[in-house]
């Protein structure tokens with residue numbers, strides 16, 4: 001059986017009845033009429049020929065809207081992930097935004113010679129340790145400060161906010177300068193080899209910290225640990241936890257004293273946090289704890305649309321269009337802010353509010369903020 | 381360096397430490413030169429028979445504004461010891477402001493490099509006009525000496 005046939009079997013794509021529901025919800029198909037998830041499977045069955053030049057597998061956002069809709073539970077995102085890695089083996093050049101800078105950064109982090117400086121965001125007022133029960137996985141969030149400097153947002157603020165929240169509940173999280181990129185972007189752009197190297201390094205680092213729980217502010221990182229690392233490495237020996245879950249736990253245990261905020265906000269579900277990990281309620285409960293009013297967008301929870309790019313793969317005209325549509329939707333709720341829980345969603349949306357589309361400024365003009373940062377304001 | 385904030389990473393001294401390359405292991409440099417000024421400057425150095433280190437390989441680009449940060453980081457990934465970017469003096473770019481954009485990008489990339497753990501002194505931006513053959517030769521010489529002090533870039537990621 002060829003690798004592709006195996007993939008079709010394993011992901012359940014074999015069960016597809018060509019009902020077309022996936023296409024009806026796919027945000028790429030909505031804009032690009034030539035794109036249809038189902039047809040990618042049909043084309044794949046024709047064999048490996050042309051796989052290296054196949055464009056559609058790179059256009060998919062792996063957002064999981066189709067998975068969620070499919071009556072036969074076809075795991076389409078995993079199918080695309082597998083196809084990309086096959087395509088690369090057959091000579092495809094992955095389509096990556098920023099010229100592949102982020103993937104290069106990930107590969108560089110596999111080098112045993114590297115002496116990183118990844119904790120430069122840790123200011124004196126933050127308490128962190130080398131060891132502890134709770135390890136805080138920071139991933140590449142602080143690196144985005146520089147990669148996207150022109151967007152004038154500091155994603156490292158998410159990390160600072162998370163540590164402040166933990167500190168105020170009496171937790172000193174372990175962090176490590178030897179941690180590396182989780183490998184999410186490499187894994188989703190067809191580079192399993194370097195992905196596995198990164199995984200090994202991270203698991204070693206966390207083991208050395210002695211942590212029983214690993215907290216994430218980045219849903220991509222969390223997804224990668226929860227599914228992809230476990231797939232390869234089996235039981236990780238620690239629990240994987242989202243910051244919103246931790247915050248709610250701490251409030252429950254009366255460990256986190258906080259003030260109330262006012263105002264009206266809306267929440268964008270990141271695909272990795274929502275459809276991939278199934279975490280919809282915790283972020284909402286956490287936001288409600290701040291005292292702010294939460295209003296929902298027309299398409300929310302599992303119907304949430306996409307920020308337009310994932311794994312720093314393709315960023316094209318349709319990505320921009322999706323961002324604009326989403327921002328308009330957020331604006332329509334009357335909220336003063338759109339919160340999200342993913343550094344990349346934040347960056348992607350910011351790209352569209354950032355003086356890029358003359359004439360649309362007013363329609364998309366809504367401040368975007370990370371929900372961890374938003375919550376940390378209740379501590380002030 | 382990224383953030384004066386007192387940070388906890390292991391002393392940086394290690395990666396800034398001088399390691400003269402072992403004999404037989406030459407320094408590998410790349411110079412990206414824009415077509416209109418710096419490449420002509422490098423050419424002038426050549427036709428004027430100025431001596432400069434043979435360790436440098438020149439890549440001609442239309443403008444420094446064409447150089448994506450990815451090109452530079454990728455060079456370090458492949459074990460290049462130092463990358464020089466040469467463009468027209470500010471105000472002279474043939475595409476008006478390509479060099480200004482390059483300057484912003486390179487300054488940002490340097491901060492990222494330090495965070496990743498590649499000494500940002502391995503990347504240098506210089507303005508060299510078409511008439512500055514001597515300046516080109518001097519720049520390469522000086523850069524090579526600086527990189528020699530920093531030692532070899534030990535990162536090498538095989539591309540499969």
Ligand code: SF4
Nearest residue numbers: 016017019020022070
């Ligand atoms: S929704 Fe599922 S069954 Fe229907 S066409 Fe798409 S993949 Fe096939």
Ligand code: SF4
Nearest residue numbers: 026060061063064066
């Ligand atoms: S994962 Fe998202 S973008 Fe890809 S085919 Fe499914 S719905 Fe479309």
Ligand code: FES
Nearest residue numbers: 414443467473474
């Ligand atoms: S043409 Fe020389 S820097 Fe733009």
